[in-house]
Amino acid sequence: MAIRNKKDMEIFYKKALKKILNFKASELSTEEFSKIKLYSEKIPIYRFVRRK
Numbered sequence: 001m002a003i004r005n006k007k008d009m010e011i012f013y014k015k016a017l018k019k020i021l022n023f024k025a026s027e028l029s030t031e032e033f034s035k036i037k038l039y040s041e042k043i044p045i046y047r048f049v050r051r052k
Contacts, residue, residue: 020036
């Protein structure tokens with residue numbers, strides 16, 4: 001997915017944040033949860049929200 005401008009980037013991060021906030025950890029194995037946590041920490045909006 002090519003992010004062309006600021007609006008596209010905002011939409012991408014909002015979707016990513018929504019996925020992070022809506023997933024149910026109880027439905028995942030420990031390995032899957034670890035992978036999601038690792039990859040989500042690389043998303044800038046996740047780090048921003050976590051600091052608040």
